[in-house]
Amino acid sequence: MSTATQTAERHTARQGYDGDLRVAVLGVGMMGQDHARRLAQLTKGARLVAVSDVDAARTDAVAAEFGVRAVHDPVAAITDDEVDAVVIATPGFTHEDLVLEALEAGKPTLCEKPLTTSPETSRKVVEAEHALGRRLVQVGFMRRFDAEYEQLRGVIAAGELGRPLFLHCAHRNATTPPNFSSEMLILDSVVHEVDVVRYLLGEEITAITVLTPGRTSAAPEGLQDPQFVLMETAGGTLVDVEIFVNTTFGYEVRTELVAERGSATIGLGVGLVQRSAAGWGGGIAADFKERFGAAYDTEFQRWVDAVRGGAGVDGPGVWDGYAAAAVCAAGVESLRTGRRVEVDLGPRP
Ligand SMILES: NC(=O)c1ccc[n+]([C@@H]2O[C@H](COP(=O)([O-])OP(=O)(O)OC[C@H]3O[C@@H](n4cnc5c(N)ncnc54)[C@H](O)[C@@H]3O)[C@@H](O)[C@H]2O)c1
Structure with missing residues (x-):
C-alpha cells in the first residue's frame, strides 16, 4: 500500500466531523480573503481555524482580522492535525504542489481554478486522486452553483427544446489588471466558459479555434482584446464565446442556448428595470464578485456539507x-x- 493511501485511510478513520469542519485557507490575497470571510461568517458547519500565505505580514494581518491561527508555511497548514480540510486560493502555478500535498495528507480540498496550469500536471493530479480511491479535490468553478446556469442545465436536460445546436456566450469585463496577457483571456476567463459548456451539455469539447478580431482602443498595448472562440463538442454542438475584457463599463456574462425547438438566455442582468426621462434600463454588475457572489456562497456550503457527509466533493472534480x-x-x-x-x-x- 502506498504512503498516500495509508495516510488517506488514517484520515478517513478519524473523520466523522461531529463538530464543525475545521478549514484552513491557503493564499489570502483577493479570493482567499473573500473565502476566509465566507467560512468565518456564513458557511454553516464550517469553522475557519487557520490562514497561510507566503507573505508573512499578510498572513498575520488576515489571521488577526478573523481571530484564527497564522501558519506561515502552507504545507504545515495542510498537515496540521487541527485542520480537517483546506481551501487553496494561491496563484495557479502553485496549485499542483499544494493539491498533491493535500492528497498525500488525505485532506479534502477546494482548489480555486485552475486545477493546475497544464494538462500534464492536471492529469498527474487526476491519477494521484484515483490512486487514493476516493474523491478529495473539488475545483472552484463556481458558475455551476449559480441559479441561472442550473436552470439552463435543467432546460437542456428536460429535452423539451430538443437537441442543443448552438451556445452563444459572451464574457465581458470592465478592465484588466496590469500585465494581463493575450493568453490569459483564454486561461483565466474563457476557462469558465469551457467548464460551463461541459456542465451544461454533459459532453467533452473536441476542438477549439481562437480568432483575433480588431483590437479595442481601450486595451493596453500588445493585448489582443477582444478574441472570438469557437468550440466543438463531442455531440456536435457549436459554441462561440466573445471574450472582451476591457469594455470599460462593467461585467457581463451571458449564454444563449439555441436548440431544435426553442432558445433560452441567461445573464441578461434584468433585475430592476428603471424608466425615467433619461431613458429605461436595468443595472450591470460591476464585477464577478457581484454577479457570482451567491454562487460562491452556495459552492462553499455544498462543499462543506459534502465533506462532512463523507462524499468529499459536490461539484467539479479533478477530471x-x-x-x-x-x-x-x-x-x-x-x-x-x-x-x-x-x-x-x-x-x-
Ligand atoms: N473562481 C473565480 O471566479 C476566481 C476569480 C479570481 C481568481 N480566482 C483564482 O483564485 C486564485 C487566487 O487569485 P487571487 O486573485 O486571489 O490572487 P492574489 O494574488 O490576490 O492572491 C494570491 C495570494 O497567494 C499568496 N501565495 C503565493 N504563493 C503562495 C504559496 N505557495 N503558498 C501560500 N500562499 C501563496 C500570495 O502572497 C497572495 O497573497 C487563482 O488561482 C485565481 O485564478 C478565481
Whole structure:
C-alpha cells in the first residue's frame, strides 16, 4: 500500500466531523480573503481555524482580522492535525504542489481554478486522486452553483427544446489588471466558459479555434482584446464565446442556448428595470464578485456539507479541472498559430 493511501485511510478513520469542519485557507490575497470571510461568517458547519500565505505580514494581518491561527508555511497548514480540510486560493502555478500535498495528507480540498496550469500536471493530479480511491479535490468553478446556469442545465436536460445546436456566450469585463496577457483571456476567463459548456451539455469539447478580431482602443498595448472562440463538442454542438475584457463599463456574462425547438438566455442582468426621462434600463454588475457572489456562497456550503457527509466533493472534480486545462492549452495554441486545434483527453481513469 502506498504512503498516500495509508495516510488517506488514517484520515478517513478519524473523520466523522461531529463538530464543525475545521478549514484552513491557503493564499489570502483577493479570493482567499473573500473565502476566509465566507467560512468565518456564513458557511454553516464550517469553522475557519487557520490562514497561510507566503507573505508573512499578510498572513498575520488576515489571521488577526478573523481571530484564527497564522501558519506561515502552507504545507504545515495542510498537515496540521487541527485542520480537517483546506481551501487553496494561491496563484495557479502553485496549485499542483499544494493539491498533491493535500492528497498525500488525505485532506479534502477546494482548489480555486485552475486545477493546475497544464494538462500534464492536471492529469498527474487526476491519477494521484484515483490512486487514493476516493474523491478529495473539488475545483472552484463556481458558475455551476449559480441559479441561472442550473436552470439552463435543467432546460437542456428536460429535452423539451430538443437537441442543443448552438451556445452563444459572451464574457465581458470592465478592465484588466496590469500585465494581463493575450493568453490569459483564454486561461483565466474563457476557462469558465469551457467548464460551463461541459456542465451544461454533459459532453467533452473536441476542438477549439481562437480568432483575433480588431483590437479595442481601450486595451493596453500588445493585448489582443477582444478574441472570438469557437468550440466543438463531442455531440456536435457549436459554441462561440466573445471574450472582451476591457469594455470599460462593467461585467457581463451571458449564454444563449439555441436548440431544435426553442432558445433560452441567461445573464441578461434584468433585475430592476428603471424608466425615467433619461431613458429605461436595468443595472450591470460591476464585477464577478457581484454577479457570482451567491454562487460562491452556495459552492462553499455544498462543499462543506459534502465533506462532512463523507462524499468529499459536490461539484467539479479533478477530471473537470484536467479537461479545462486541456481545452485551454489547445486554445492558447490556436491563439498563437491561428489554426483549429483538436483536443484529445485520453482515457478517463
Ligand atoms: N473562481 C473565480 O471566479 C476566481 C476569480 C479570481 C481568481 N480566482 C483564482 O483564485 C486564485 C487566487 O487569485 P487571487 O486573485 O486571489 O490572487 P492574489 O494574488 O490576490 O492572491 C494570491 C495570494 O497567494 C499568496 N501565495 C503565493 N504563493 C503562495 C504559496 N505557495 N503558498 C501560500 N500562499 C501563496 C500570495 O502572497 C497572495 O497573497 C487563482 O488561482 C485565481 O485564478 C478565481
